[in-house]
Amino acid sequence: MQKRKNKYKFDTLQIHAGSRPDPFTGARQVPIYQNTAYVFKSILHAEALFNLQELGHIYSRLSNPTVSVLQERIATLEGGIGAICCSSGHAAQILSLFPLMHPGDNIIASSRLYGGTIQQFSNTIKKFGWKANFIDIDDFKAINKAADSNTKAIFCESISNPGGHVTNLPKVAKIAKKLSIPLIVDNTAATPYLIKPFEFGADLVIHSTTKYMSGNGTSIGGALVDSGTFNWSKNKKFPSLSEPEAGYHGLRFHDTFGPYSYIIYGIAVSMRDLGMTMAPQNAFHTLLGLETLSLRMKQHVNNAIKVSKWLEKHPLIEKVSYAGLSSSRYAKIVKKIFPRGAGALFTIALKDGYEACKQLVNNVELFSHVANLGDTRSLIIHPASTIHRQLTKKQLIKADLALNVVRLSIGIEDPADLINDLKQALDKRIQN
Ligand SMILES: *Cc1c(COP(=O)(O)O)cnc(C)c1O
16 A cells, blocks of 8 residues: 555556465465455454554455455556455445545535436435535536535546546646545546546546456446545544544544555445445456456547547437547547547437437447446447436436437447447438
C-alpha cells in the first residue's frame, strides 16, 4: 500500500504489479488462496493484528492473499496508494461512500450514470438515510448549487454508461476541492489505461471489475482505490475518519494512519461489518484479464472508431453518441484528457424508433444481446426497456436515453465482421 514512483510502464505493471513468484512453491502465476482463516503466530501476534498495530491476514472476509495481489495491481495501475476489492461494482459504490456518510448526508451525482447506480442512489441509499442530488455533470453551476453543508462527495463516471459521455474531470475536481469534499470517479468504462482520474484531481476511484478489467465476462467484482491525497481532518465533515470511531474502540483513523486511513477504515470497519468480500477465484480471473488490459483497450477503441464512423453514415441512424467521433460535443475534452481514445461504449439513435431498435437487436448474429459491457465480445442492448427500465421518463431523458436508443459495447473481434453484422441486421429493416 505504498505510493511509489514506478520504474515500469503500464504494459509491464498490468502483468507484474503486486505479484512475485510464490516464496514456498515457486509458482509463477498467482495462487488461488481458497482459504478463510490464517494461523496466528501467538496471542500477542493475534492481538497486534486485531489492534491494527500490525497488518496481516486474519479472516478472508477482511483480506485474502489472492485478492491482495489484485488490490495492489489495481492501485498501482490507477496511481493510488491502496485499493480494496469487493464483491461487485455496486458494492464498491457503497464501500466508497460508507466512511463518508451518516444519516442526513447527501452526495451530488451525475444524472448520466449506469442505470443500476441511478437506482441504487435514488432509492436504496435512502434506507441508510443518505440522499443523492442528481445534476447534469456538464453544468458546473448546477454542481455548486446542489451542494449544502451535508454534502459529502461528488460522484460521476469518467466515460458514462451508456451514452459514452465524457466528464470534464479537471473542472469537476476543482469544484469538489472548493467544496472541501472528495470527487469519486467510476472509471469502469474507461479503465486506467485510457484515463487515470487521480491525474486530473479525483480523490477516489471505483470500478466494476466485472467489465473491461476482467474482460472475459467471467467474474462479478468491484474495486475502490484511494489517491491518498484527501485531508479527512481539515473540517469536521468526516467524523468516521477524523473523530474517535465507536465501531473500532474509539480509534481515530486519520490521526493514526494518515493517508492510509480511508483504506484501512474500509477494511477494518466497512468490510468487517458489510461483508461485501471478493471471492479469491474471482480475483484470480480478474488478474488473468488485467494482464492483457492495454492490448484489449487498444483494439476496443480502434474497433469503436471504425464501427461508429460507419454507423454515422448509415441512412437509418439518426445519431451516434460516441465521444471518440470528431462530431461529438466532447471532442475537445477527449483530446485533452483521453489521448488514448474515448472507450468503446456508446449509443445510437434509430430514425424509425423503438420498432427499428427491436428489429436491430433481434437480427444481429455476432453481437450478443446481454446486460453486460466491456466484454471481449461485442454486446448490444436496448437500455430503456432493460437496464434502465426502473428509471422514470424524466430520468431517462436526463440520461439521454430515448426509446429509439440502442447501446453498443464494441468488442475486440475483427471490425469488418462487426460492421457486416450490423449491416445485415439494419438491411433487414430497409428490405421490409
Ligand atoms: C456494471 C457497472 C456498475 C455495477 O457493477 P457490477 O459489477 O455489475 O455490480 C457500476 N458502474 C458502471 C459504470 C457499470 O458499468
